[in-house]
Amino acid sequence: xxxxxxxxxLANFVLVPGIAYGAQLALGALGVTLIYGIxxxxxxxxxxxMAFGTMFVILITWGFQSVGIxxxxxxxxxxxxxxxxxxxxxxxxxxxxVVYRFYRRTRVKPVVFVMVSLGVMFIMNGLTRFIIGPGDxxxxxxxxxxxxxxxxxxxxxxxxxxAIKTTQGITVITAIVVVAILFWFLNxxxxxxSMRAFSDNEDLALLSGxxxxxxxxxxxxxxxxxxxxxxxxxxxxxxxxxxxxxxLLLPIFAAAIVGxxxxxxxxxxxxFLIAFAEVTVTYAWKKVATYVLPEALAPDGLAQLLSTxxxxxxxxxxxxxxxxxxxxxxxxxxxx
Amino acid sequence: xxxxxxxxxxxxxxxxGAFADGHAKDVKIGIILGFTGPIESITPMMADGAxxxxxxxxxxxxxxxxxxxxxxxxxxxxxxxxxxTAAAERLVxxxxxxxxxxxxxxxxxxxxxxxVALANGxxxxxxxxxxxxxxxAEDNGLFFRTAPSDARQGVVMTxxxxxxxIKSVALTYTNNDYGKGLADAFQAAFEGAGGEVTISASHEDxxxxxxxxxxxxxxxxxxxxxxxxxxDQGGSGIVRAALDTGAFxxxxxxxxxxxxxxxxxxxxxxxxxxxxxxxxxxxxxxxxTELVAGAFDATSPFSPESYDAAALIMLxxxxxGSMEPGDYxxxxxxxxxxxxxxxxPGELGKAxxxxxxxxxxxxxGASAVELIGPGESAGNYREVTYxxxxxxxxxxx
Numbered sequence: 028x029x030x031x032x033x034x035x036x037l038a039n040f041v042l043v044p045g046i047a048y049g050a051q052l053a054l055g056a057l058g059v060t061l062i063y064g065i066x067x068x069x070x071x072x073x074x075x076x077m078a079f080g081t082m083f084v085i086l087i088t089w090g091f092q093s094v095g096i097x098x099x100x101x102x103x104x105x106x107x108x109x110x111x112x113x114x115x116x117x118x119x120x121x122x123x124x125v126v127y128r129f130y131r132r133t134r135v136k137p138v139v140f141v142m143v144s145l146g147v148m149f150i151m152n153g154l155t156r157f158i159i160g161p162g163d164x165x166x167x168x169x170x171x172x173x174x175x176x177x178x179x180x181x182x183x184x185x186x187x188x189x190a191i192k193t194t195q196g197i198t199v200i201t202a203i204v205v206v207a208i209l210f211w212f213l214n215x216x217x218x219x220x221s222m223r224a225f226s227d228n229e230d231l232a233l234l235s236g237x238x239x240x241x242x243x244x245x246x247x248x249x250x251x252x253x254x255x256x257x258x259x260x261x262x263x264x265x266x267x268x269x270x271x272x273x274x275l276l277l278p279i280f281a282a283a284i285v286g287x288x289x290x291x292x293x294x295x296x297x298x299f300l301i302a303f304a305e306v307t308v309t310y311a312w313k314k315v316a317t318y319v320l321p322e323a324l325a326p327d328g329l330a331q332l333l334s335t336x337x338x339x340x341x342x343x344x345x346x347x348x349x350x351x352x353x354x355x356x357x358x359x360x361x362x363x
Numbered sequence: 364x365x366x367x368x369x370x371x372x373x374x375x376x377x378x379x380g381a382f383a384d385g386h387a388k389d390v391k392i393g394i395i396l397g398f399t400g401p402i403e404s405i406t407p408m409m410a411d412g413a414x415x416x417x418x419x420x421x422x423x424x425x426x427x428x429x430x431x432x433x434x435x436x437x438x439x440x441x442x443x444x445x446x447x448t449a450a451a452e453r454l455v456x457x458x459x460x461x462x463x464x465x466x467x468x469x470x471x472x473x474x475x476x477x478x479v480a481l482a483n484g485x486x487x488x489x490x491x492x493x494x495x496x497x498x499x500a501e502d503n504g505l506f507f508r509t510a511p512s513d514a515r516q517g518v519v520m521t522x523x524x525x526x527x528x529i530k531s532v533a534l535t536y537t538n539n540d541y542g543k544g545l546a547d548a549f550q551a552a553f554e555g556a557g558g559e560v561t562i563s564a565s566h567e568d569x570x571x572x573x574x575x576x577x578x579x580x581x582x583x584x585x586x587x588x589x590x591x592x593x594x595d596q597g598g599s600g601i602v603r604a605a606l607d608t609g610a611f612x613x614x615x616x617x618x619x620x621x622x623x624x625x626x627x628x629x630x631x632x633x634x635x636x637x638x639x640x641x642x643x644x645x646x647x648x649x650x651x652t653e654l655v656a657g658a659f660d661a662t663s664p665f666s667p668e669s670y671d672a673a674a675l676i677m678l679x680x681x682x683x684g685s686m687e688p689g690d691y692x693x694x695x696x697x698x699x700x701x702x703x704x705x706x707x708p709g710e711l712g713k714a715x716x717x718x719x720x721x722x723x724x725x726x727x728g729a730s731a732v733e734l735i736g737p738g739e740s741a742g743n744y745r746e747v748t749y750x751x752x753x754x755x756x757x758x759x760x
Contacts, residue, residue: 039608040578048572176609188609265571266600309575311562311582329562329583335575336538336567 028185033318035187039176045306046299047195047264050202053298054257055275056282057209057291058250064226064289065246066127068140072148073254073279078272079118079151080255081262082159084111085166092168100170102194102263108256116251122147123247131243148273155269164267167194194264205256206295209249213291218245226289274339278305281342285349287356296357301342309335388430390686392417392676393454395465395475397441402467408663409490410436412729413464413673415655416711420677423712425719427686432677439466444474451479461686462486462676464669469494469540476506486688486695488675490668494544498737504692507675509668509732511641511742513541516617517548519744519760521556523639524587524615531559532615533585535576535601537592538565545591545617561585568596573604581610587636589615594622599629606632613637621747621754631752642745643731644759651708651729667708667729668740674711674728675699681718699734701725 055077062070070076087107097103130143172178173196176188213219218241225232225242233239258272265271282301286293312330320326333341349356394413396406417432426432435458437450447466454460463485466472472492480487481503488507489497495514500506524532534550536542542565550560562583566576580588580601588611592598598620605611606629616625616638625633648667655661676691678698683691698714703723706714714724726732733741746757 040574040581040610044574044578171607176607180609190608192607261571268569268571270569271571306575306578309579311579314582314584329579331579331582334564335579336565338575 029318032185032187033315035179035183035185035189036314036318039187039189041303041306041310043189043191043195045303047192047198048306049299049302050198051257051261051264051298052275052278052282052302053295054202054205054253054260055279056286056294056298057206058253058257059279059283060286060289060291060294061246061250061253063283065222065242066131066140068137068144069280069288070250071141071144071276072151073250074272074274074276075148075151075155075269076115076119076250076254077258077261077275078155078267078269080111080115080251081258081267081272082155083114084108084255084259085159085164085262085267087111088166098169100193101197102167102169104166104259104263105197108259111259112252112255115255116248119247119251120244123243152269152273159269161269164262166267167263169193192264194260198260198264201256201260205253209253209291212249218242222246277339278302278342281346285345285356287358290356290358293356293358300357301345304345305338305341308332308341309338388427388686390426390430390432390677390680391435391458391460392432392673393435393437393451393458393460393463393465394673395437395439395447395451395454395463396467397471398436398438400439400441400443402441405664405666406467408659408661408666409467409669410434411659412651412655412661412666412669413490415658416670416673416677419654419709419711420674420715423715425712425715426677426681427684430686435460437465439468439471439475441468441471444471447471448474448478451475455479455483455485460485461680462488462688462691464488464490464673464676467491467665469497469544473497473500476500476502480505484688486676486679486692488672488695490672491665494540495548496544498739502737504738505688507672507695507734507738509671509675509728509730509740510665511740512548513545514548514552515742516545516639516641516744517550517552519639519742519746520549520589520615520617521552521558522760523637523746524553525556525558527637529586530557531561531585532587532589533561533580533583533611534563534589534591535566535580536563537597537619538567541619542591549589549591549617559585566592566597566601568593570597570600573597573600574608576601577604577608577610580605581608585611587611587613587615589617590620591617593619594624594628599625602629602633623754626749626752626754633749634751636749637747637757638749639744639746639760641730641742642759643743644745645727645731645743647707647727647729647731654709661729670708671726671728671730671732674708675726675732677711678706678714678718678724678726681715696734696738698724699726699732 059073084104084107087110088104091103098106170193173191176190179189221237222242278301282297283294286297313326317325394410398406414434417434420426421431437454439447466475469492472489486505491510493510493513495512498512536546590598614636618640621638621640651667652661675695679691679694680686682694682698703725706724706726708729717724731743735741744760747754748757
């Protein structure tokens, strides 16, 4: 019984939140890694692209709610998601046309691109705050829980409760579907193959008749979809605030770099690695240890490695260690 | 320009004439509050409150045989100690104020006290600085406050919890002077009373997700979670995450959390929780609202305390028969506390008359003022409970 309680407590505070957070980071890191692989620069505007896309979704969700459209037990935001993706795609294509294309034609160094993306980041940041405001926005509706802690306790008679939020379930399912579609697209379709070819060797790809502007366009559209989905899932699960999306940039980049920049598989692995590192290092293990260990060995203290305030320090530390010892990342991406 | 000059001269002449007629003295009192900065939304009502008291006294014509009181406003910024010190210095040296109603935030209040009030021997009465640190600050008897110290709230909070038979709590606080001060005060009081604080962990405001913080709190355990945060900030996030994960069902809320917003956010999910915030069932608050008569929002936080702070300064001047801070500083405790006739808002004229006749007064004012220890409000708290998704008044302490 005690070991069951320990597993449930661990699942409730570490596994479930870790998996959901990892899926959100993985989707974000996929976007970063795609841009790095195909367009060859680190897109600092990615966090704010997520915020921008989520903002569209929220505005459309509010519109739906006001005319009474809902998805029953599921959040209305899922219905608004496709529209949000289209709008974000248009914005990104517009940004590319107005800003990035000029620098691509003049073949500037990647570091100039990074600075340009920094500028785009500030503009998107400002626009998001201007349009929807800097405060918290809640837009989740529908059923809140798949299993609530109270129901779980009554069902199983255990001392510990396990809560799974609807949004956590949706996050994981959506992430699996999106990743499956993305890999199918990259590996099986003509456009996907041309994108990979362009990523592997730009000149060779050009010689074999691949239209670079088409590849760039598809990349931005896929990135728009990934960013909007990741942002919306994060916002549904937690809450939407422009500043927290800007802060997400650090764990997302850490995830992409740990996995290996340019490697989609690495981005997913990196996302979960960073998420679980953040959650496990800052978790107080006292409760779990008390259940599992014999009474004499049970800890008096909290058995917490780092205070939760240092959550971001964990992704920083992992980032530095990887850059020092394995700059290409776990899955042999490009070195930074 | 010529016209302006003429008008100014004329006004000055007339003013001089008026003063000469009444043989009256003019007393200047400084109002130093954060008119810009993090609490700029409530300081206008605080200043208005103090000015209502000054106008009432001037109109009565009873202070020091017909002296008038003129308020002089200055900006404390709430956060910038250097700017606040400069503003207070200006009030004292160039405006020549005889007392200061202020400052507001604990940090700048301490700075003004140390740098300006002590150096110039000026009396300060703060309506809203609640940091326990100010109780022990060196003040030469010049510093008073009509707001209670958070050390007091820690004690009241302990009493509320102990009365419900709760001996073990987890504690989380917002990571700033208010949260830390209150959490430390509470922990000391609670452990002193034989209770156990299983964990005292800070949380940062403005995060999207508090499940990691709640994980640590849940692991430490406790019968109840004490949330010393802000309802518009991380406090609500913590409560949400604790409810979602089933970590805690009931909570205890200090003043930063008690608001209509809390009930709106959580409804019946927090049934069985408790809390307290400064509040009084004394008729003074209603009398104050009546006196203000809709000119501004009299129930705004610390507006009644501001009225009381200004009133105490003027009543003490009357009791000392002098407007010099060195003379009246010792009288503030006398006029604020029993014995004597109870004085409510709108009765300042009567109070001045009584004092002149040599009688004692007990100033109750808008916030049931009772000064204790080093000259700070004893503090009246309203204990609340949550039942059926509503906030209910349990009792006053």
